[in-house]
Amino acid sequence: MIIDIHGHYTTEPPALQQFRDKQLAGLADAARRPASTELGISDETLVKSVETQLRLQKERGGDLTVFSPRASGMAHHVGSEAVSLEWTRICNDLIHRICRLLPDNFVGVGQLPQFPGVAPKNSIPELERMVKELGFVGVNLNPDPSGGYWTDPPLTDRWWYPLYEKLCELEVPAMIHVSSSCNPNFHATGAHYINADTTAFMQLIQGNLFRDFPALKFVIPHGGGAVPFHWGRYRGLAQEMKRPLLGEHLLKNVFFDTCVYHLPGIELMTKVIPVDNILFASEMVGAVKGIDPETGHYYDDTKRYIDQVKTLTDEQRRMIFEGNARRAYPRLDRILRTRKERR
């Protein structure tokens, strides 16, 4: 089975963006506020909106996508905490409907109603709702709700602890994923995303978070940002800070996904990161949509790269494509086992 743990709903029907525009217009002029949170999107429209994902999933040999709202759409820095919550619930509900309509293809992951300067514990009710009521198996956690100014505390700060307690209790991993950047220095997918991945990993080296939360699981997307390329730097920095070896210090709790869009990157990753910590992902349809003229294939068809890595055994590939995801997302594993038993 091929599980892609990183897909965003980037092909939303126009009605969703129309609602968002009205919602944000309402900040300036209350008269523009949307009258209802009912978007009037039919099931048919929803299914149609993910046709591309379904086609590419099939063409590329995938089975199941762990699916969450558009990452750049979360835009936690916009509006107010109440706006963030209203928007978050709507986005999560759409994911839920798609997963209910196409349960063989999609399993849900949610966004949190974060807002800069607001305690993460305020996100707990929506976290509980998405897991208990919507059946989601994970959550996207934004380490920088300010959108590129990094004004909230690091992930190792006690500021985040109540949320981590709930994540452990619910047995859901958090993908550490920023949203759009309102800082003109940072292109979203070309700088802010990758920087956030690198930043999060370094925060984890500095801290000792998993001593306090041995059951907490983080997924660092986009191949872990710069981390595998600078694996020697990170091993060396940890050593200078008298931290345990990274395998002991972090790798029982941290996973990296394979959203790295060329073969040499994936080769490097599988060389330095233990196979047990690598989760198959493509972020399709997402950050990079084109066809690589050097290969004639889509940049984000990452399965091809993994298939081509000569040093991986079949068993290792199976771990990357399925086994590790079932360990990282225990609720996903339970869903898949229940389905199998029923069939």
Added chain:
Amino acid sequence: MIIDIHGHYTTEPPALQQFRDKQLAGLADAARRPASTELGISDETLVKSVETQLRLQKERGGDLTVFSPRASGMAHHVGSEAVSLEWTRICNDLIHRICRLLPDNFVGVGQLPQFPGVAPKNSIPELERMVKELGFVGVNLNPDPSGGYWTDPPLTDRWWYPLYEKLCELEVPAMIHVSSSCNPNFHATGAHYINADTTAFMQLIQGNLFRDFPALKFVIPHGGGAVPFHWGRYRGLAQEMKRPLLGEHLLKNVFFDTCVYHLPGIELMTKVIPVDNILFASEMVGAVKGIDPETGHYYDDTKRYIDQVKTLTDEQRRMIFEGNARRAYPRLDRILRTRKERR
């Protein structure tokens, strides 16, 4: 000849830090201000302070280090523009003295008296001084003088243009190098440095800076941050933005150094980045000082990695170790040619 283009003076005599403490104390209490900018550091003390660098340079087979003030010491976000200028001149002067005392081992690169929110053109007088009077061959340009809050405009903004004009006129390349981070989210060498490298490269993809400055040369340190690992992403993003191929768009003007502290990273880099754009560097003695237990060698002994890359020819290695540096730093080339003629 082996030229290491990235060395910082990280072993300064205590008198320098004592001056800095007094200088910063003077911000709070004018009575604490240092009475003089004369540090009273003898030539003997200076030579002694770089003994480690000289020993390691020799042991590792290096010949010449392009040497600049400690990057984290620049701390452009601290104090005021006047404090930054005073501090910058002192730091550059020390580098100048070392290069004069040990001309076979060190060639100078300077820091700029940047300050957040202050126009980069204010740095021009010190830039001219360091090149014309101190004989420096390059400069470190901080893309985020705020120290981790990224409040100044991107490198492609006209804000920076007067400085770029002067760089072109003087024929000196700029290494894009941040300083310490005052943002608790960013560890300096583990996140802020690497993020800045990645950010700068993406800004260059978005913009069209080298159309306006065809002679401008940037060195992106630390292997280019996350860029080589995500080379497919960057090629794909440029393609989506209808930019020319990266070779055409950026690689006539942008170089990457080899401060990547493990063999797989260097292997990846030499696989995806054209050899002409790679400059040998170690940042010795710098960010990562320890010995890698996996190899028994220093993490930052990067020459070993380059020597081990099987796919490089001798001629390509010569380009990385010397030829490219002489192209990127024309004033360095001139110094070396003059010396050779004299001998």
